[in-house]
Structures are given as structure tokens and as C-alpha cells.
Amino acid sequence: MERFDVLVVGAGPAGSATAIHLARGGARVLLADKARFPRDKPCGGGVTGRAVRHAPCDVEPVVEHVVDRFVLRARYGRPVARTSREPLILMTQRRRLDLHLAEQAAAAGAEFRGGVRVEGLDVDEDGVSAVVGSSPVRSSFLIGADGANGIIARAAGLGDGILRGVALEGNVPWEVLDPERYHETAWVELGVVPGGYGWVFPKGDHANLGVGGWLGEGPRLRDHLDLLAGAHGLAPGALTDVRGHRLPMRRLGSPAASGRVLLVGDAAGLVDPLSGDGIYEAFVSARLAAEAVLSGQPETYGAALSASLDRHASASWKAKRAADRYPQACLWAMRAPAVFDVVAGLLRGDLAHPSDARLLAQPSMRALSRLARIAPPVR
Numbered sequence: 001m002e003r004f005d006v007l008v009v010g011a012g013p014a015g016s017a018t019a020i021h022l023a024r025g026g027a028r029v030l031l032a033d034k035a036r037f038p039r040d041k042p043c044g045g046g047v048t049g050r051a052v053r054h055a056p057c058d059v060e061p062v063v064e065h066v067v068d069r070f071v072l073r074a075r076y077g078r079p080v081a082r083t084s085r086e087p088l089i090l091m092t093q094r095r096r097l098d099l100h101l102a103e104q105a106a107a108a109g110a111e112f113r114g115g116v117r118v119e120g121l122d123v124d125e126d127g128v129s130a131v132v133g134s135s136p137v138r139s140s141f142l143i144g145a146d147g148a149n150g151i152i153a154r155a156a157g158l159g160d161g162i163l164r165g166v167a168l169e170g171n172v173p174w175e176v177l178d179p180e181r182y183h184e185t186a187w188v189e190l191g192v193v194p195g196g197y198g199w200v201f202p203k204g205d206h207a208n209l210g211v212g213g214w215l216g217e218g219p220r221l222r223d224h225l226d227l228l229a230g231a232h233g234l235a236p237g238a239l240t241d242v243r244g245h246r247l248p249m250r251r252l253g254s255p256a257a258s259g260r261v262l263l264v265g266d267a268a269g270l271v272d273p274l275s276g277d278g279i280y281e282a283f284v285s286a287r288l289a290a291e292a293v294l295s296g297q298p299e300t301y302g303a304a305l306s307a308s309l310d311r312h313a314s315a316s317w318k319a320k321r322a323a324d325r326y327p328q329a330c331l332w333a334m335r336a337p338a339v340f341d342v343v344a345g346l347l348r349g350d351l352a353h354p355s356d357a358r359l360l361a362q363p364s365m366r367a368l369s370r371l372a373r374i375a376p377p378v379r
């Protein structure tokens with residue numbers, strides 16, 4: 001039987017980032033993914049400025065566009081455009097980003113195996129036994145980085161307290177779009193999907209269009225996506241590579257670790273409820289989980305995770321309620337430079353929470369906070 005200090009299951013951003021930190025800290029790490037790399041993952045591929053700050057390595061080699069402009073609309077009405085002084089989101093493709101991160105994990109000293117499913121988990125007080133591909137493996141710690149549909153959360157008795165959304169996306173070549181409108185720009189369509197929004201993101205040789213919302217919207221997502229495509233002048237059927245995936249969103253305080261099993265990224269339900277992005281949370285949880293394991297105190301991980309993410313997530317839940325219920329009013333608020341500055345500051349990572357902006361006394365921010373307070377709670 002092969003022995004490792006840590007078995008990391010899943011080589012998405014969360015798993016590879018954890019493996020990088022652990023290997024740099026001197027741990028003997030096996031990073032295993034059932035997919036052969038490079039592999040794709042349904043994702044807008046937007047790495048926010050705040051995610052870049054927590055990336056375990058330079059992501060520049062896989063960046064295809066730098067977004068500094070937002071165009072927002074509510075219910076496909078009149079657009080509002082805002083430009084930030086500094087970059088907001090780096091656009092990549094997940095097949096490129098994830099391969100890059102897995103290669104960095106291997107370069108840091110982790111053993112990376114693609115095309116091997118991890119099964120047969122048996123967790124005891126001293127560690128974990130598992131079958132990786134066809135090889136039996138024993139490790140002192142297990143990192144569950146197996147994403148939204150993973151098995152480890154359930155196997156470890158975790159995973160309660162996670163609400164689920166769902167998103168559907170597709171691609172269209174640049175030639176059929178007006179480049180002036182879409183280059184270096186993120187289009188965000190509010191009020192078009194209950195519990196979410198639509199987007200158009202620029203990529204190297206194509207644009208990515210997507211819609212996300214509550215899990216119950218699943219059967220209607222294809223219609224929502226076709227409406228989005230039509231609103232951007234695309235013929236039905238213009239989109240290729242259409243695929244969907246779940247968005248797991250954790251209720252504050254839900255456990256993310258049990259004994260020697262620690263969950264990171266989507267496996268822990270860390271997708272941001274408002275924006276639907278999860279790469280930032282994947283990177284943050286990866287670092288915290290690695291620190292807890294390297295210090296031999298896995299029990300500190302849950303509190304560290306809450307201390308880092310709950311304040312932001314709490315603001316996101318409130319803003320999500322407001323955006324879902326009052327999209328037009330939120331768009332109106334976004335016209336105010338103060339509000340856009342706060343949103344841009346949060347995306348760039350200059351602000352950890354809206355209240356850090358010292359702009360809450362502005363009428364537009366007061367109106368937005370009031371909307372968040374009176375919007376009905378999430379089901």
C-alpha cells in the first residue's frame with residue numbers, strides 16, 4: 001500500500017492550490033483527479049482581482065483578457081456602463097487554468113495523477129484508506145476538493161446546510177459579435193433568472209454566455225440562455241459547447257471538516273451566493289486547510305474558514321436577496337459612482353466588506369442596504 005501525508009481528491013483550483021501549499025510546506029502529497037488533464041469545467045473562467053491576491057502562484061500565463069469595464073442591465077432594459085481605474089477580473093479558460101495549477105502542484109513536489117477516480121474511502125481516527133485508480137493508498141489526512149458533485153462531503157458526514165444553484169453556459173466565436181461591445185468587458189444581466197443573473201464574458205477566440213439561478217430553475221435554464229443569446233443579437237443555435245453545473249452555497253456556520261477530513265472549494269459549498277464565483281473561495285480555503293494540516297491541528301480549519309469568508313458571504317446573501325427581488329432598483333443604485341466603487345473594490349479585493357468602504361452614508365448605499373433588509377429571506 002502506498003503512503004502519503006495527504007491525499008487531495010480533485011485537481012480543480014481548490015485541490016491543486018491545497019496541494020501546492022502542502023507540498024511547499026514539506027508534506028508528501030498525492031493529488032488525484034478522475035479526469036485526464038487538460039479537462040474543462042463549466043465555468044465563466046473569471047478570476048476576480050480578489051482571487052488573484054490569494055492565488056497560490058502566478059496565473060498570468062493563462063490570462064486571455066483583462067476586464068476593467070462592466071455593462072449592467074435589468075431585464076434587458078437600458079444598459080449602464082462603468083469602468084474601473086484598475087483591472088477587475090482576469091479572464092481565462094478552465095482547461096488552461098486548471099492544467100496550469102496542477103502543473104504548479106507537481107512542480108512544488110506533489111504527485112499528480114489524472115484519470116484516476118478515488119473510491120472506497122475508509123476514514124478512521126489515524127487517517128484514511130482509499131483506492132486511487134486501482135491502487136490502495138493510505139494517508140494521514142484527506143482533502144475533499146471533489147467539487148459540487150463530490151462524494152467526500154457525504155462520506156465524512158458533512159454537506160448538510162448547502163443550498164444549490166445551477167448554471168448553464170455556452171460559447172460563441174468572436175466573429176459573430178461586435179468586438180467593440182465585448183472586449184475587456186463583463187456584461188451582467190440582472191433580473192433575468194430567479195436567484196441569479198446572465199453574463200457575457202470575453203475569452204481568447206470566443207465569448208462565453210451563461211445564466212445561473214436557483215436549482216429549481218434547471219428545467220428553464222435553456223430557455224433563459226436562449227433569451228440571453230437573443231438579447232445579444234445571436235441566432236438560436238449559435239451557442240456551442242452548452243453545458244451546466246451546480247453552484248453549491250453554504251449556509252453560514254455549516255461545518256467543513258470532520259476529524260482528518262477537510263473540505264475545500266465547491267466540495268465545502270463555498271460559491272459566493274451573489275456573484276456565483278468560487279475560485280476566490282477555492283484559493284482561500286486551500287490555504288487555510290493546508291495551514292491547519294501542516295500545523296497538525298485540522299480542528300482549527302472551520303473557525304479559520306468562517307473568520308475569512310463569513311462576513312463577505314453574509315453581505316453576499318443580503319445583496320442577493322435585494323438583486324433578486326429589486327433588480328431595477330439595484331441597477332439604479334449602480335448608476336451612483338459610490339456604489340460602483342464599492343462593487344469594484346470588492347471584486348478587486350481592496351475591500352473585504354461593503355462597510356469597509358466608508359461610503360455607507362451615501363444615499364445610494366443607504367438605499368441599497370435598505371433593499372437588502374426588506375427583501376424576503378432566501379428559501
Ligand SMILES: Cc1cc2nc3c(=O)[nH]c(=O)nc-3n(C[C@H](O)[C@H](O)[C@H](O)COP(=O)(O)OP(=O)(O)OC[C@H]3O[C@@H](n4cnc5c(N)ncnc54)[C@H](O)[C@@H]3O)c2cc1C
Pocket residue numbers: 009010011012013014015032033034035041042043044045046047048116117118119145146147148149150151166167168169210244245246247264265266267271276277278279280282
Ligand atoms: C456555469 C458556471 C460558471 C462559473 N463561473 C465562474 C467564474 O467566472 N468565476 C469564478 O470564480 N467561479 C465561477 N464558477 C464557480 C467555479 O467554477 C467553482 O467554484 C470552482 O470550479 C470550484 O473549484 P473546485 O476546485 O472546488 O471544484 P472543481 O473545479 O469542480 O474541481 C473538482 C474536481 O474533482 C474531480 N473529482 C470529483 N470526484 C472525484 C473522485 N471521486 N476522484 C477523483 N477526482 C474527482 C473532478 O474531476 C474535478 O476536476 C462558475 C460555476 C459554474 C457552474
